Amino acid sequence: MDTSVFIALMNPGMSLVFAATFFLLWRHQRQQRYIALLSASFVAIAGGFLLQYFTIYSVPISKLLSNLLFLAGGVGFAIGGLGRFERRPPVASTAFFATAGISAFTWFLFVDPDITKRIYAINFAFGAITLIMAAELRRAHERRFVDNLLLGLLVFYGISFFVRPVAVIWIDGPYQSYENFHQSLYWITLTFSASMFLLIFALCLITAITLELMDDLRRESQTDPLSGLLNRRGFEEGVAEALRTARRRHMEGVLIFCDLDHFKTVNDTYGHAAGDRVIKTFAECLHGCVGPNHVVGRIGGEEFAIFLRGIDLRAGRLFAEGVRAAFGALCVPGLPEELRCTASFGVAEWREGETATELFIRADRALYDAKAAGRDRVRVDRRKAAPEVRDGPLLTAEA
Numbered sequence: 001m002d003t004s005v006f007i008a009l010m011n012p013g014m015s016l017v018f019a020a021t022f023f024l025l026w027r028h029q030r031q032q033r034y035i036a037l038l039s040a041s042f043v044a045i046a047g048g049f050l051l052q053y054f055t056i057y058s059v060p061i062s063k064l065l066s067n068l069l070f071l072a073g074g075v076g077f078a079i080g081g082l083g084r085f086e087r088r089p090p091v092a093s094t095a096f097f098a099t100a101g102i103s104a105f106t107w108f109l110f111v112d113p114d115i116t117k118r119i120y121a122i123n124f125a126f127g128a129i130t131l132i133m134a135a136e137l138r139r140a141h142e143r144r145f146v147d148n149l150l151l152g153l154l155v156f157y158g159i160s161f162f163v164r165p166v167a168v169i170w171i172d173g174p175y176q177s178y179e180n181f182h183q184s185l186y187w188i189t190l191t192f193s194a195s196m197f198l199l200i201f202a203l204c205l206i207t208a209i210t211l212e213l214m215d216d217l218r219r220e221s222q223t224d225p226l227s228g229l230l231n232r233r234g235f236e237e238g239v240a241e242a243l244r245t246a247r248r249r250h251m252e253g254v255l256i257f258c259d260l261d262h263f264k265t266v267n268d269t270y271g272h273a274a275g276d277r278v279i280k281t282f283a284e285c286l287h288g289c290v291g292p293n294h295v296v297g298r299i300g301g302e303e304f305a306i307f308l309r310g311i312d313l314r315a316g317r318l319f320a321e322g323v324r325a326a327f328g329a330l331c332v333p334g335l336p337e338e339l340r341c342t343a344s345f346g347v348a349e350w351r352e353g354e355t356a357t358e359l360f361i362r363a364d365r366a367l368y369d370a371k372a373a374g375r376d377r378v379r380v381d382r383r384k385a386a387p388e389v390r391d392g393p394l395l396t397a398e399a
Contacts, residue, residue, distance in 0.1 A: 034080040063118075288326075293310075
């Protein structure tokens with residue numbers, strides 16, 4: 001393949017490949033519209049590069065359409081890139097620089113023809129939009145490493161849109177016509193810098209989107225679909241992480257096991273749909289009582305567990321009593337108004353050096369004491385050591 005043809009097709013070909021990639025990602029996450037916008041933006045960039053080499057109607061019209069597509073793609077990159085953080089670039093300033101850039105470009109294309117000034121106009125507009133996107137991305141919370149890499153890329157290229165054309169035109173310009181323009185130092189540096197930007201920009205976003213998809217799948221695998229709480233696996237992993245933090249920072253912690261009283265009777269009498277509503281009602285009660293720093297999950301059919309970070313035994317018992325009272329006062333939809341569901345609670349405080357398994361066993365033992373004492377009550381485990389492990393880390397409470 002001729003070198004000039006390869007250079008002409010390199011950026012549009014790469015852009016179309018990335019457009020297809022983002023389109024496929026969007027098909028698996030249709031609720032994420034910013035991914036579709038990124039795909040369309042890469043199509044616009046591909047069209048812009050193709051119109052630089054292939055004339056439609058006339059050279060000026062092709063150049064105008066090409067730069068309109070470049071600007072549309074750049075604005076789409078800004079909106080789509082920030083869409084991951086549910087942020088939008090400042091619409092007024094972005095629209096101002098895009099409009100000013102294309103207006104100046106059009107003036108120096110039709111009214112006062114000047115290639116050099118057209119280069120400045122479109123590059124400065126791109127630089128301003130890129131730096132606006134970088135400023136907004138810097139304000140985003142919970143950035144990953146790949147997001148910081150993207151931020152650095154935007155700052156570097158935002159500045160280069162101002163520096164590169166000035167430096168190249170000082171060395172190789174000014175340009176008087178489009179004759180041999182695609183062999184000029186400006187176009188060669190633009191082509192290769194654009195290809196590097198498109199490559200790194202796309203790979204950063206693809207990596208970030210893929211990581212988010214993996215996180216979503218992990219959360220889904222750790223979430224109980226009925227209650228919306230963590231499932232057994234998710235709860236165990238959450239407690240393991242909480243205990244690592246507690247050991248490192250010498251923090252307190254309390255584990256609470258909960259069991260819905262006479263749940264089998266509710267199922268047998270009113271049906272499984274009513275039982276599901278009882279579970280949802282209790283889960284909503286826990287949601288309303290437990291803060292975001294704690295770990296809460298449904299670990300069995302009618303069994304729930306809570307790990308309270310930085311809480312001692314006395315506060316843990318008061319919390320359990322509060323949940324017990326709050327749930328006992330609720331009316332479950334679909335059940336007789338006079339019927340009140342109750343729950344039993346077992347509370348155990350984590351001890352320095354204790355394993356998660358030992359803590360689970362002591363909380364389960366306290367829950368058994370609560371149910372043996374008549375249900376609808378809270379019991380605290382104060383015994384020195386846990387018994388031998390028989391049935392695994394999370395023992396099923398007896399009904």
